[in-house]
Amino acid sequence: MRHVSRHQHLDGRGSAMTEYRVHNRVGENPVWDAGSGRLLWIDVRRQQLLSIDPQSDEPTVQHWQLDEPVGAMALCADGRVLLALRRRLVLLDRRDGSLKPVAEVDTEPPGNRLNDGKVSPGGGWFVFGSMNDGSHKLPTGSLHVLGADGRVRRLRGGLCVANGIAFSPDGLQIYFSDxxxxxxxxxxxxxxxxxxxxxxxxxxxxxAEGRPDGAVVNRRGDYLSAGVSAGRLNRFSADGLRLPALHLPCRAPTMCCYGGPSLQWWFVTSLVRPEWTAGPPQDDGQHAGSCDGSLFRLVSDGLGLPAASFRFL
Known part of the structure; x- marks a missing residue:
């Protein structure tokens, strides 16, 4: 466990925002665990699963170190955590950190890794993506689905960076992005x-508007997308109309989820680009570099849906 500092900001609505300075390289995939009252998320490049109690007066971060990049995670109904590593899926037991193999994704070409994922509303499927991990993005990424029987199928190819996976409130539609x-x-x-x-x-x-990274859909059907290139949380109605964006005090937010005992908060992860670490944090007039890689807690719109848990047969 390590203690983290907290800093207070105001969001674009004038509401209080808490920044947890967790120093992630590529924070991603936050998920609220209602059973433990903790937020879980990953750091892709530090190869970690992380957890925090955001209601603690002295918050500490617990982490589980992995031996390869982790691109996505999901809670399972039995309390374990499903992880998408570089090219394989495993189950992590949080009690002792042990890993159990689930499936190999052997159709991915060299240079790809797994990226982003979401459990379907019924809990029977884990939809996850892949991406070209080189500096020059190639359309070699795909969408895959893991069934409760442990089998993996490919849903779609031709993507550079498969991302933004989310489901409509009625479970009849799936969203995804490149x-x-x-x-x-x-x-x-x-x-x-x-x-x-x-x-x-x-x-x-x-x-300029914010390329679409991780996403979540609320009860009204709005699609909330982290604008990773513009320091904001973009919001779109169910019919595709752009709603007012929420500006954040970081340059590259990566994903949003609902959390808290009554889903009263948004949690947003962020990343630090390698070129930003070459010198001291810079302030570009809108986003302070010292906030990059932090975790943020904001007052939500009150329209959250609980995250589904994956159910193995």
Whole structure:
């Protein structure tokens, strides 16, 4: 366990925001664990699963060290954590840190790693993506689905950075994005079969507006997308209309989730780009560099849905 410092800010609505200075390299995939009252998330590049009690007066971070990059995680119904490592899926037991193999994703080409993931509303499927991990992004990424029987199927290819996976409140649609292309799609989702129909364009969000990283959908059907290139949380209605964005005190937010005992908060992870670490933190007039890589807690819109847990057979 290590203690973390807290700093107070105001968000774009004038509401209080708490920054937990956790110093992530690539913080991602926050998930609220209602059973323990803790937030879990990953640091892709530090190869860690992390956990914090955000209601503690002296918050500490617990971490589990992994031996390879971790691109996504999900809670399981039995309390274990499903992790998408470089090219394989494993189960982590938080009591002793032991790992149990689940599946190898052997269709991924060299230079790819797994990235982003979300449990389907019924808990029977884990949809996860992959991405080209080189400096020049190539469209070699895919969407895959893991079933409760431990089998993996490919849903779609041709993506550079598969991301932004989320489900509509009724569970009948799935959203996903290509962060490199700035494109978000929506497709019919068949929970019984763990399959999706033909995707259609949902929204485009470019460099200036914030390329789409991790996402969550609220009870109203709004799609909340971390604008990783613009320091803000973008919001889109269910019919694709851009809603007012929420500006954050970091340059690269990565994903948002609902959390807290009554889902009264948003938690947002962030990253630090390698070129930003070459010198002292810079303030570009809008985003203070010292906040990059932090975890943020904001008052939510009160429309949160609990995260589904994955159920193995």
């Amino acid at each position: 962060s490199h292309a700035g494109q978000v799609w929506v497709a019919p989702w068949d929970e019984a079969r763990g399959d999706m129909g033909a995707p259609r364009h949902f929204v485009f969000s470019g460099e």
